[in-house]
Amino acid sequence: MRPIAIIVCCLFASASALAQPANLVLRGGNIVTVDETFRIVDAMAIRDGRIVATGTAADIETAIGPDTQIVELQGQMVLPGLIDSHVHPSNASTFESDHEIPQMDSIEDVLNYVRGRAKVVPKGEWIHLSQVFITRLREQRYPTRDELDSAAPEHPVSFRTGPDGSTNSLGLKENGIDKEFARKHPENVMVDPATGEPTGVLRKASAVFKSRPNRSAKKLTEAERDDRLKMLLDDYNRWGITGIIDRNCNDSARAQYARLLKSDRLQIRVRMSRSLNPNGDLAAIEKKLDTIAADPYFAGPDPRLGVIGVKVFEDGGMLTGSAYFNQPWGLSTIYGIDDPNYRGMQYIDHQRLESLVRSCVQRNLAFTAHCQGDAAVDALVDAFAKVNTEIPVGPTRSTLTHSSFMSKRSIDTAAKIGIGVDLQPAWLYLDARTLVAQFGEPRLKYFIPLRSLFDAGVKAGGGSDHMQKIGSLRSVNPYNPFLGMWIAVTRTARWHDKPIHAEQSISRQQMIRFYTINNAWMMRNEHETGSLEPGKRADFVIVDTDLLTCSDDQIRETQVISTWIDGKPVYQSR
Structure with a gap:
């Protein structure tokens, strides 16, 4: 069709x-609008939950009828609904159901x-504390x-951060972890080099360490769990979030979303x-993949709820001293590393x-893996590249998850694939x-390398990895998208006196794309949202x-006036 004909058709439509x-x-x-040219208009018309026109007020005057609701913006900014590329809402919503957990x-x-x-938990029962990252403690250690x-001399204690953690003497005793056990499991049990006694710090703890649930903790009914999940999703709406990707969704969480959808309580796109x-056996894994691919929420996703693929864990964590790197971590009192050759944990060969x-690409499932260190990122990028020579990987919307430490090679390969x-x-x-x-600033050149990713044309999406608590700034991790935008623009680090590789900061337009259209692409939904x-x-x-013209510090202070999904308000501040 000729360009003139296209214009005529668009005008007619x-x-x-x-x-x-x-x-x-x-x-x-x-x-x-966050369209291809990042057009900014002053009016928008909506009918039956869809946008029918954008432009000047005069352009859409004819769309106003006697029953049309009119919102006078008075100069305020309107953005596409924000999307978080990485959350864990089901567990996060129930984390404080028994008692509030303070900031540490x-x-x-x-x-x-x-x-x-220890004053309220019966003696002998476990005290649990998880996801208090040692990188966020002033002492920077377990x-x-x-x-x-x-x-807690009379309670076993479990302090867990990602795959690693620490425990006390009763916790070690209950798991049979002593000096002899530590000698047989040096990769899991950290010891005092002078005595050989376990220090309590454990790597890949689940391999050697188990704790029991606290029997006195509050037990939630299915209805109470669903109510708490709805409470959290409503708070997402309160911060302008209209879409999320649950990045490790188990059967229980899937069932929760389905119940909320059925009862018309799912006011967010998931x-x-x-x-x-x-x-384990690859044939059994492929059978599991067949089941996921046959899920009606994958084959024919609902506008609010859909399956996009699967997630696995390829390495440990950068916050816990177990991410898998090309170069050794280096000796560390922060992470308890005394092996100069230690490079972290690789969980999948x-x-x-x-x-x-x-197997995923063959089923059109988006594959992603938790990969934090640059060696883990390289391994996954290489796997994508190899499979891409046989079957195109890009159309599946497969991704690297976290990929906090990258390289120019991995970025260029991601763009090519x-x-x-x-x-x-x-x-x-x-x-x-x-x-x-731990590493020195030069080694962080490609740490969360946003500018390099955007420059290369990689679809980079902003997420939070929200794991615990309800509250956009008190949560672990904070899911306030305006905080994320501010960090992406300023590269500011807490308790640090200068930006972290300021050359990797992105523009205001890019920061908005980062939380809108790019994440809609990851959701396989960019034709509908973003x-x-x-x-x-x-x-x-x-x-x-006005996020395009305000000062840098005003970005993080942004407040939401209202959030709308399908042309209906799901949050209003007044």
């Missing part, structure tokens, strides 16, 4: 769309919490066996990366990783101080700050 009154019109503001910034905060729990003993155990990628990258800016803010202390264009669903957020 627009005129046809405006021939009937709109249900809703917004006008008099800065409506950021030091070992003493941790010990005070344990002391408080609490030791002796410290935990002093806080896409699921189903959890997958990569170990190259051959198995390639087989998993191939067409895979996405799911990143967490808040980790730069909360954890870079510790990483600089930008404000005629024909797309009317998911948008009205904010009190």
Whole structure:
């Protein structure tokens, strides 16, 4: 079709769309469409939950009928609904169902919490504390066996951060971990080099360490769990979030989303990366993949709920001293590393990783793996590249998850293959101080390398890895998208005196794409959401700050006035 004919058709379609009154019109503001040219308009018309026109107020005047709701923006900014590429809502929503857990910034905060729990938990029962990252404690280390003993001498204690953690003497005893056991499991049990006694710090703890649930903790009914999940999803809406990807969705969480959808309580778009155990018989894994591919939420996803693929864990964590690197971690009192050749933990070998990628791509499932260190990223990129010579990987929307440490080679290869990258800016803010202390600044050149990814044309999407608590700034990790935008623009790290590789900062336009259209692409939903264009669903957020012109510090202070999905408000501040 000739260009002139295309223009005529578009004009005809627009005129046809405006021939009937709109249900809703917004006008008099800065409506950021996030279309290909990042057009900003002052009016938008919506009918039956979809955008029918954008332009000037005069352009859409004919769409206003006697029953049209009109929102006078008075200069306010409108963005496409924000999307978080990485959350864990089901577990996060129930984390404080028994009792509130305070912010912890030091070992003493941790010990005070344990002391408080020791007063209410029956003697002999476990005290659990998880995901208090040592990189975020001022001392930058795990609490030791002796410290935990002093806080809870009559309770076994489990302090877990990702795959690693620490425990006290009763916790070690209950698991049969002593000096002899430590000698046989040097990769798991950290010891005092002078005595050979376990320090209480455990690597890949689940391989050698088990704890029991606290029998006195509050037990939630199915209805109570669903109510708490709805409470969290409502708080996502309160911060302008209209879409999320659950990046390790198990059967229980899938069932929860389905129940909320059925009862018309799912006021957010959810896409699921189903959890997958990569170990064991490959034929059994492929049978599991067949089941996931046959899920009706994959074959014919609902507008609100769908499956996109699977997630596995390829290496450990950068916050716990177990990410898999090309170069050794280096000796570390922060992470308790005394082996100069230690490079971290690799959980999946190259051959198995390639087989998993191939099996997913053959079923059109998006494959992703938790990969933090640059060696883990390289391994997954290489697996994608190998499979891509046989079957195109890009159309599956497969991604690298976290990929906090990258290289120019891995970025260029990701761009060539067409895979996405799911990143967490808040980790730069909360954890870079510790990483600089451990590695030195030069080694962080490609740490959360946003500018390099955008320049290469990689679809980079902003996420939070929200794991615990309800509350956009008190959560672990914080899911406030405006905090993430501010970090992406400024590269600011807490308790650190200068930006972390400021050359990797991105522009205001890019920071908005980072939380909108790029994540819609990862959701396999960019034809429906992620930008404000005629024909797309009317998911948008009205904010009190012009994010394109405000000062850097004002970005993180942005407040949401209202959030809309399918042209209906799901949150209003007033």
